[in-house]
Amino acid sequence: MIKFSNPSGDITLSPELFTSLVGDAATGCFGVKGMALRSVSDGLVHLLKRESMGKGVYITYNDDATITIELHIIVNRGVNIPEICRSIINEVTYKVSQSTSVTVSSVNVFVDSISLN
Secondary structure (H helix, E strand, O other): OEEEEEOOEEEEEOHHHHHHHHHHHHHOOOOEEEEEEEOOOOOOEEEOOHHHHHHHEEEEEOOOOEEEEEEEEEEEOOOOHHHHHHHHHHHHHHHHHHHHOOEEEEEEEEEEEEEOO
16 A cells, blocks of 8 residues: 655555556556456466456555556457557556656556457
8 A cells, every 4th residue: 555644644645546546547458358356266368357357456555655556457369469569568658647746657557368359
């Protein structure tokens, strides 16, 4: 959790806020089919529904009050994967910084699967 203090009181930002912001920013980018989660039981990658897309996002809180973001995605077939990843990194960094004033130290994008339909 990230905590801010001011003369009026304290503000605490929960991990769910960040996972929601990141998931929304990533799935809004062209060519992204959705967020992914690798099943522990069978090892297969599953496309997450909109309401559980935060499960494909992992946030690490750094000692210097920044965050590191890791996200797992499924992309559409036939898209330029490096370009999609650049777009996601820029969009996620911008939206998180603008919405929360928290500095994003890095965004790591993992393409876990390609959708064939």
